[in-house]
Amino acid sequence: MLVVFNPAAGARRRRRLTRALDTMLGLGMRPELAETAGPGDAERLARDGAARGEALVIAAGGDGTIAEVASGIAGSDASLGVLPLGTANVLAWEMGLAMRPEDAAGRLASGRMVELRPGLARFSDGRARLFVQMLGAGFDAAVVRDLDTGLKRRIGKGAYVLETLRQLHRYQFPRITVDMDGEIHHATSAIITKGRLYAGRYRLAPEAKQGEPGFHVALFSARGWLSTAVLGAALPLNLLPSMPGVRLLRASRVSLTGEGVPVQADGDAAGTLGMTVADMPGPLRLIGA
Numbered sequence: 490m491l492v493v494f495n496p497a498a499g500a501r502r503r504r505r506l507t508r509a510l511d512t513m514l515g516l517g518m519r520p521e522l523a524e525t526a527g528p529g530d531a532e533r534l535a536r537d538g539a540a541r542g543e544a545l546v547i548a549a550g551g552d553g554t555i556a557e558v559a560s561g562i563a564g565s566d567a568s569l570g571v572l573p574l575g576t577a578n579v580l581a582w583e584m585g586l587a588m589r590p591e592d593a594a595g596r597l598a599s600g601r602m603v604e605l606r607p608g609l610a611r612f613s614d615g616r617a618r619l620f621v622q623m624l625g626a627g628f629d630a631a632v633v634r635d636l637d638t639g640l641k642r643r644i645g646k647g648a649y650v651l652e653t654l655r656q657l658h659r660y661q662f663p664r665i666t667v668d669m670d671g672e673i674h675h676a677t678s679a680i681i682t683k684g685r686l687y688a689g690r691y692r693l694a695p696e697a698k699q700g701e702p703g704f705h706v707a708l709f710s711a712r713g714w715l716s717t718a719v720l721g722a723a724l725p726l727n728l729l730p731s732m733p734g735v736r737l738l739r740a741s742r743v744s745l746t747g748e749g750v751p752v753q754a755d756g757d758a759a760g761t762l763g764m765t766v767a768d769m770p771g772p773l774r775l776i777g778a
């Protein structure tokens with residue numbers, strides 16, 4: 490098995506990795522370790538590992554690292570494992586993965602497997618991007634795009650709160666046209682999700698279930714700082730799904746267009762619209778859930 494480690498969050502993250510690796514060795518596992526040096530490395534390392542015949546490629550990082558590893562092993566025989574070392578760790582909360590490094594290592598050894606169905610966004614400029622948990626277009630993607638990553642490393646989730654406050658006064662809320670299985674909707678932001686949770690442990694789409702085909706889509710009509718701030722306050726109270734100006738719909742194929750609208754995929758900046766989102770052709774096996 491191969492462990493793909495994203496060291497970007499600094500010393501604490503490395504200590505947690507060491508605790509997981511020590512437990513794995515104690516359990517008789519023989520993990521090989523590879524470190525990323527920047528964006529795109531996790532995908533390449535995972536792809537090389539799968540091509541060498543690694544049966545399990547473990548993403549040691551946050552949701553962005555998981556998405557890259559998932560992309561790297563897509564279409565191969567390798568399964569995905571996760572050591573949750575990120576800031577928000579949404580997929581880990583969603584799937585009930587163990588957060589303590591020793592427990593997460595033990596779960597990987599258990600070999601229990603569930604199937605995920607990642608989404609695939611195809612952009613009009615020819616790029617393709619896999620996502621495992623969710624993808625956003627509009628306000629939240631502007632926050633991710635302009636986030637001070639150094640600050641995120643130092644203070645964690647608080648950096649998102651500060652950038653959200655900044656964007657409330659900067660973001661212009663351009664209109665997004667959303668084609669959901671042929672039905673046209675309009676919104677100022679949209680989140681296309683595979684799971685229930687968002688930004689950590691907060692509820693976004695209560696009916697969603699990882700592993701099922703298709704998507705739950707949250708459409709937001711907020712146009713200014715006040716209505717957006719109210720939604721921001723509703724999120725940690727788990728009230729977002731029932732707020733005015735939020736519609737929750739389902740679709741199996743979603744196309745979005747909007748002039749210069751930013752996109753984020755699993756919490757990492759992913760360029761601008763337009764794009765079409767559909768299920769990846771095959772399932773992804775997750776070990777340790």
Ligand SMILES: Nc1ncnc2c1ncn2[C@@H]1O[C@H](COP(=O)(O)OP(=O)(O)OP(=O)(O)O)[C@@H](O)[C@H]1O
Nearest residue numbers: 525526527528550551552553554575576577578756
């Ligand atoms: N060595 C590196 N230095 C800086 N950035 C890196 C490095 N390796 C990977 N990255 C980038 O860091 C991004 C963020 O990592 P990741 O999403 O795993 O952590 P996170 O943002 O702290 O966690 P979460 O998404 O769960 O909040 C990755 O998508 C990747 O592009």
